[in-house]
Amino acid sequence: MKPRDIKTTDLRVTRTIPASPERVYDVWLDHTSPGGPWHGAKKVIIDLAVDGLFYHAMDWEGRTWSHYGRFLALERGKKIEHTWMSPATLGLETVVSITLAKKGDDTVITIDHRGVPDDDMGRHHAQGWTWIAEAMADAVKKR
Amino acid sequence: MTAAAQSVFLAISDPTRRAILDQLAHGPTRVTDVAAPFSMSLNAVSKHVKVLERAGLVRRARQGREHVLSLDAAPLREVARYCSRFERYWNERLDRLEDFFAKEKRK
Numbered sequence: 001m002k003p004r005d006i007k008t009t010d011l012r013v014t015r016t017i018p019a020s021p022e023r024v025y026d027v028w029l030d031h032t033s034p035g036g037p038w039h040g041a042k043k044v045i046i047d048l049a050v051d052g053l054f055y056h057a058m059d060w061e062g063r064t065w066s067h068y069g070r071f072l073a074l075e076r077g078k079k080i081e082h083t084w085m086s087p088a089t090l091g092l093e094t095v096v097s098i099t100l101a102k103k104g105d106d107t108v109i110t111i112d113h114r115g116v117p118d119d120d121m122g123r124h125h126a127q128g129w130t131w132i133a134e135a136m137a138d139a140v141k142k143r
Numbered sequence: 144m145t146a147a148a149q150s151v152f153l154a155i156s157d158p159t160r161r162a163i164l165d166q167l168a169h170g171p172t173r174v175t176d177v178a179a180p181f182s183m184s185l186n187a188v189s190k191h192v193k194v195l196e197r198a199g200l201v202r203r204a205r206q207g208r209e210h211v212l213s214l215d216a217a218p219l220r221e222v223a224r225y226c227s228r229f230e231r232y233w234n235e236r237l238d239r240l241e242d243f244f245a246k247e248k249r250k
Binding site for chain 1: 227228229230232233234236237239240241242243244245247248
């Protein structure tokens with residue numbers, strides 16, 4: 001059950017990748033591939049099957065994040081879906097859906113991450129313009 | 144980052160413009176009243192207001208001879224989303240995936 005005081009939100013990011021959906025699918029799930037999202041993890045445990053569980057520990061933004069989840073859908077070249085819990089989800093079981101769509105020789109990859117805590121927005125409201133200006137400076141630095 | 148988000152970032156990067164937005168957060172305000180607290184000319188304040196209007200953060204309405212400004216905070220939503228930890232995380236993963244295949248194609 002969702003704790004009553006945690007506001008949640010959904011987010012979507014999308015990108016066109018110069019490869020076929022099948023190649024993108026294979027690289028995404030291969031934690032030994034430099035193109036995969038879990039490459040460089042300190043430790044990876046993964047059971048690549050529907051209802052299979054995974055764990056990976058990633059260093060990111062100055063700390064180690066443990067991620068846990070369960071695969072809900074694995075359709076090569078089409079879809080990867082899994083639950084996702086980490087310290088950043090504040091105990092909530094969020095859901096990540098990755099859909100792959102062929103577009104010519106490329107693949108449009110869309111990541112929908114549903115039910116994530118809306119804490120950044122909370123910080124925005126609590127600390128106002130100072131916070132958002134600092135976040136802006138970080139974002140501009142990264143460009 | 145979209146062009147719209149970039150214009151919002153540019154608009155809120157200046158302390159005078161953030162102070163103007165803080166004023167307008169209390170409600171619609173005449174241009175002359177917006178300019179009053181600042182030790183700069185009305186013309187200089189108007190230039191800052193124009194940057195905010197271009198970013199879609201401020202709307203202007205004419206009431207008789209007066210121009211009244213009001214805040215439209217909707218564009219900040221996109222900026223806040225961009226700053227979201229999760230969105231940064233996934234975008235970094237997609238950067239890595241895109242780089243991987245771009246390098247593979249160049250080989």
